[in-house]
Amino acid sequence: MDVTIPSLGYALLGLIHQKPASGYDLRKIFSSTSMKTYSDSPGAIYPALRRLEKQNLIRGTIEKGSGLRQRQVFRLTSQGVLELKKWIAQPIAPADVPRGLQEIMLRFAFSENVAGSAGSLDLLKSLRAALQSHVASLDAEFHASHNLMPLSGRLAFESGVRAVESLLQWTGYAITSYQKQARKKGSAL
Amino acid sequence: MDVTIPSLGYALLGLIHQKPASGYDLRKIFSSTSMKTYSDSPGAIYPALRRLEKQNLIRGTIEKGSGLRQRQVFRLTSQGVLELKKWIAQPIAPADVPRGLQEIMLRFAFSENVAGSAGSLDLLKSLRAALQSHVASLDAEFHASHNLMPLSGRLAFESGVRAVESLLQWTGYAITSYQKQARKKGSAL
DNA sequence: CGCCCCATGTAAGACGTTACATGATTGA
DNA sequence: TCAATCATGTAACGTCTTACATGGGGCG
Numbered sequence: 001m002d003v004t005i006p007s008l009g010y011a012l013l014g015l016i017h018q019k020p021a022s023g024y025d026l027r028k029i030f031s032s033t034s035m036k037t038y039s040d041s042p043g044a045i046y047p048a049l050r051r052l053e054k055q056n057l058i059r060g061t062i063e064k065g066s067g068l069r070q071r072q073v074f075r076l077t078s079q080g081v082l083e084l085k086k087w088i089a090q091p092i093a094p095a096d097v098p099r100g101l102q103e104i105m106l107r108f109a110f111s112e113n114v115a116g117s118a119g120s121l122d123l124l125k126s127l128r129a130a131l132q133s134h135v136a137s138l139d140a141e142f143h144a145s146h147n148l149m150p151l152s153g154r155l156a157f158e159s160g161v162r163a164v165e166s167l168l169q170w171t172g173y174a175i176t177s178y179q180k181q182a183r184k185k186g187s188a189l
Numbered sequence: 190m191d192v193t194i195p196s197l198g199y200a201l202l203g204l205i206h207q208k209p210a211s212g213y214d215l216r217k218i219f220s221s222t223s224m225k226t227y228s229d230s231p232g233a234i235y236p237a238l239r240r241l242e243k244q245n246l247i248r249g250t251i252e253k254g255s256g257l258r259q260r261q262v263f264r265l266t267s268q269g270v271l272e273l274k275k276w277i278a279q280p281i282a283p284a285d286v287p288r289g290l291q292e293i294m295l296r297f298a299f300s301e302n303v304a305g306s307a308g309s310l311d312l313l314k315s316l317r318a319a320l321q322s323h324v325a326s327l328d329a330e331f332h333a334s335h336n337l338m339p340l341s342g343r344l345a346f347e348s349g350v351r352a353v354e355s356l357l358q359w360t361g362y363a364i365t366s367y368q369k370q371a372r373k374k375g376s377a378l
Numbered sequence: 379c380g381c382c383c384c385a386t387g388t389a390a391g392a393c394g395t396t397a398c399a400t401g402a403t404t405g406a
Numbered sequence: 407t408c409a410a411t412c413a414t415g416t417a418a419c420g421t422c423t424t425a426c427a428t429g430g431g432g433c434g
Binding site: 033034036037095098099105106108109110111112113117120138141145150151152153155156157158159160162163166167170173174177178181 | 222223225226284287288294295297298299300301302306309327330334339340341342344345346347348349351352355356359362363366367370
Binding site: 193228230232233236237240259 | 420
């Protein structure tokens with residue numbers, strides 16, 4: 001039972017959790033919104049859905065209402081919800097940042113629906129710590145090697161550092177956003 | 190002759206262009222520098238090198254100097270240099286930004302060695318235009334859909350917008366860096 | 379002598395891409 | 407009726423991941 005789910009699988013789980021959807025619906029989301037990092041090709045999505053169904057994380061039911069064509073709508077099973085929660089709750093290591101940022105942001109995007117504001121906040125704090133540590137190691141590497149590179153190499157490296165720094169700033173902003181929301185809710189009681 | 194080279198292949202070409210290297214050297218570069226987005230696994234690199242050799246883009250020669258073990262050092266062929274140049278000179282479309290940023294920065298990092306400062310500047314300007322157009326479409330999407338998302342979704346989206354804006358700023362900085370360099374060289378004549 | 383690093387590879391399996399294929403429904 | 411869109415899928419192919427495998431060389 002070594003359940004390794006690729007990034008696309010989690011994207012599908014998260015979207016289906018927000019709202020039950022067919023393969024076609026999901027393809028449209030990928031192609032029409034800025035989730036274009038995920039492929040809208042049927043050759044990726046339909047097999048992925050079948051895999052998730054085989055793992056009992058989603059279940060599809062055929063709908064034929066209102067004279068429409070055959071349409072298989074997928075919903076999360078309770079196991080699927082658990083799997084989503086487990087994925088989102090994973091702590092973020094500094095080493096995850098360079099390779100898995102995309103997936104981390106996906107986790108965060110779904111976090112509130114799946115794990116509530118508290119879950120979102122936990123993720124943000126974990127991310128902030130990972131980013132701080134990662135920025136430090138990038139700086140060290142930059143100072144050690146920047147004079148060996150051509151200008152374009154140096155600049156490319158700097159763009160990477162800036163990207164991480166900018167994301168770090170964003171985590172601060174996001175954390176205060178959640179804390180504000182919490183205060184509002186608290187006072188509304 | 191449909192030469193489609195994956196990202197890893199170009200990374201290898203660019204590194205070998207900087208300095209002839211063996212598979213092991215390249216693995217070490219990937220694992221020890223911040224190019225960790227590329228895998229250092231032998232199962233990826235050695236087959237990739239053989240593919241490039243089969244395409245006549247690199248050629249390996251076995252070295253045995255100084256009592257060392259067998260070591261195959263690869264060098265670019267003239268065709269390989271051409272292929273690198275072609276890759277770097279490709280204009281950047283707005284649609285390339287969300288999916289291919291990583292590869293674009295790789296192109297830029299190698300650009301000065303392969304295509305000179307003029308090539309780097311061209312790339313930067315092309316990137317700036319693509320980013321401007323992409324920011325505009327992201328903003329439009331954000332204003333259209335931000336009220337439908339939970340806070341975490343909104344914030345995740347914002348982080349994407351910020352990342353692109355920050356990169357756009359960086360292109361301005363990089364372009365002036367190259368223009369300064371050009372002025373210095375001009376006055377040095 | 380044993381262990382770690384150098385250095386190269388192979389094999390199985392999973393995943394994504396591209397392209398092809400099918401058929402129903404809606405609207406011009 | 408013709409085209410576009412809805413909706414689902416399959417097949418071939420290439421590539422990456424993980425894990426295994428092999429041996430020489432240096433060092434304690």
